[in-house]
Amino acid sequence: MSLDFKPGAFNDFFRDETFREDFTYRNSPQNIRRFPFPFDRDDYMYSVNMEPHVPGRKGTAFEHILDVDEHYVSEMIDRAKVLADDPLRCQSLPHMTLAGWDLLELIMEAKARDYPEWFSLERNGNRWRWVNRPLGIDHSFTFLDESTLPYGPFEYITRQTQGDFSLQDERDGTLWMDAGMVTSQADWSLDFDVGMNFHEWHAPVPLAHEKGVFDRALKFLLKLQHGAPVRRFNWTMTVNPLLDTAPETYPKWGPTKTSLTQENLGRKQHLRVELQSLYRLPRSNAIAFDIRCYLASFDEIVTVPKWGRRLHRVIRDLPEELATYKGFIRNRDAMVSWLAKYDDGAPTSPGWWPDE
């Protein structure tokens, strides 16, 4: 038993594309419309900005709690390549196995419920059968018995789920990041941060500590209840549709930041949005943190006129510390010049949805 994905995993829906080398990743026109554009107004500053993670508008990335989109199969192939190159990108401290089972159950139940054409879960006591048709997987295993899976439960299920995940143990009045699957991160190292508490792993973030953002966020999260997940956005910029912007490989992808011109910027520069959702887990009392990464090129974003106008204003007016921390200060002026062509100064409507 292994997780070698069977050939023929792509069908009409799932795109066959790459997030490395030739970078063939694209969003289809219908997928651009469902891109979770993160700015609901023309400016941006850090905030806790949590809201209930409940199923949202049909045909958007919020329709189901775990969004499976046209990039699913290619993202999972990319994750397998990252892990083959560097197994340290998935780590789980020994006491986190039960939380891994909790997460496996959460994901399998949600996917089988929301996407029955692709996933199914049959349960007979602790004997479970999991079918993942897009990846060609049909496994029977015993729930809570690790010896019946080819990986630990956390790695097994996150190899089949878009988004980075961390599992946070609660003790001493804070959260400890004691497990993680991290292959599509915005430049932070799981290997360095695993085992840290909430304030420690957020330590490098500028401005937010002083504003009390992390104190409030932690207070909020410690009250998180099973069955009532929450979500928030984060965002940054990435040159090329590179999911794996890891500090580990920064010497490889860092130089691409110097490759932008006004001619290629629309194609190469991507807005990187993280839809972060948090779930209290029932047996372990741990918290699962899902950091789902969405990429859209500037060319794709400006096909929605409201987003083109707004992105120009947000990037132009962003405090310098934030552009520096997010790693795009050197290209900010170039982005603003490029985006200015798509901003006629007209007012934008409130909220993030495209205008009908």
Added chain:
Amino acid sequence: MTLTPVAPTIRSRPVYAALEPWPGRLHLIIADGEGADAVIGMLVKANNRSEILSATHVMYTPGPNGTDLSSKLEALGAAQFFRAPTIPALLPRLQRVLSDAHMGTQFYLAGTEGLIGQAEREIMATGFPFAAIQKEHRGSTVRRVQCVHCKGITENVSTNPFKCSHCGLNLFVRDHYSRRQAAFQGVNIDAEDPGEVPESVVRFK
């Protein structure tokens, strides 16, 4: 010579306080370099000094700057005193002693951050909460740094930036600190503009 001041910085960077004598059945003291003076200072504050010393095991190694106060420490007359030539030579003994450590053991770490961090990691591995370990930073401020790229650790880093002793990349030393690695983080400084490395300055002495 007192507690080495740590400039206020980010929340992952460890902070330290002066050692205090606490009641215990066993007192495990691990120190290097100028940390010896912190241990002596702690004992001066104790009103049951001889009682503490009769249940004390001291492990000491000279500091990275060469400071060796082992004779001063040995003269205290602890039940057990051990001088190791280096930190790596000290750790196996610490591991052995920890395997027998019971409830009621007090831990006192003093000296450089490299010594404190590595001893703390061994103690935490036994399940002892790090917040109950006393730590006083004294002496050299050189840093133990993990290269985030190749994962190699460079000991006693005094300049910023510096060259990774494993992969040779030019690394910027961050204040971001991992207790699990017992190290600060080093990140390639010229990745975006290869060869454009700022002049290296002595930041940690």
